[in-house]
Amino acid sequence: MNEEDLNEALHDVIVRSSPPPSMDPAHALEQARRARKRRRATWAGLAVVPLVVGVTAGPALFTNYTGHRSVGQMVAGGPGTPSAFPPSASASQPVSTVAPTTAPKTRKTGDPWPEGQADRTASAGPRADRAVKLMNDLTSSLPPGFTSPDLKYPGGGPMRWPQSQYASSDGEPDYWEYSASIPVQKDNRVGKLLVLSTTPNGKPATDPCTLAKGFWGGTGTCDLVDVGGKKVGVLTAKGRGSYDQWAAYRYDDGTVVYFAQAKKSDRTERSPLTQPVFTARQLAELATSPKFKIST
Structure with a gap:
């Protein structure tokens, strides 16, 4: 590898290490509480380390890396086993600058959002449809005497909303959260319900109360x-927080369902x-209902 190739590779790292797009601001209050627990310190810069070490160790070591994996794969963490360059082309093989179109099995800083999304939220397609169905199933579960009208917040936003969100943080396997929140009205008084279904995320099982907490x-x-x-x-x-009471259940396959209620709508x-x-x-019965389980 000559000096020009090395400069091009380092430039590719800088471009790919830029921060991912911000989250959809809709329902920011609801998402912030989840994000506060889930977000960890990002691993920004870790993807650059192998290249920096390669530069320090000399061209021979750097060539060894590029002989087995493209710079694009090293930074973006593309899925699958990296393909080796043909021996005769290892020095002349152009460095790929095309980002993968799908998310890898383990999230890394700089990875594109999955399935062509602009941010974490799937606003269209099958995943968004699943969240809408979740909201409809939640509405149909109301007992007699309660309704869920199409109410609005003072700012004009709907109080009924579904959401499908790519939930993985850096270093975590791919998983998704599907949620739906609806207002519940009786005698002109309004409370709210929420159901949240999380696909298997590779985390170990805990006892039900630890899960609920x-x-x-x-x-x-x-x-x-x-x-x-x-x-x-x-x-x-x-007496604190947005919900008064909730049930939590984890299926054997790792799918987790939360079902929450509050007498007051914020x-x-x-x-x-x-x-x-x-x-x-x-x-508890609703949290274990198959209609609220979304595992993919």
Whole structure:
């Protein structure tokens, strides 16, 4: 590798190490609470280390790297086993500057968002459709006497919203969060419900109450509820946070479902409900309902 090739490779690293696009600002309050627990310090700059070491160690070591993996693969972390260059072309093979179009199996700084997305949120396509179905299934689960009208927040935004979000942080395997929130009205009083289904994320299983306490850092009293042999954690909050009570269940395949309720809907002046929409057992039963499980 000559000096011109080396400069071109380092320029490629700088371009690919730029920060990813910002998240969709919609529903920022709801997402911020999840993000506060999930986001970790990014590994920005780690992808540059192998190249810096290669420069320090000399052209021979750097050529050894490029002989087995393109600079683009080293930085972007493309999926699959890297292909070797033909021996006769190792010195003349052009450095790829085309970013992969799909996310790798493990997220790295600088990777493109999956499936052509502009940010974490899937605003169209099958994943967005799954979130809409989740919202419709949530609405159809309301008990008699409760409705979910198409209400608006004071700023004009809808109180009914679905969301599909690519949830992986750097160093984590690919996984997704599908969520739906709806207002619940009775006698001109308004509360809210939320269901969140997370695809398997490779994290180890925990006991149901530990899982429940992981819902946006919730604190309160947790009880185990048995639903046909399935152990569900139902946490009753201490009066802080956006939700009063929620159920948490983890399937054997790693899919996690949270089902939450609140008598008061935030960002609105409407009077809160006088009673919870569901009992603790009903919350547990809903968290284990197959219609709220989304594993892909």
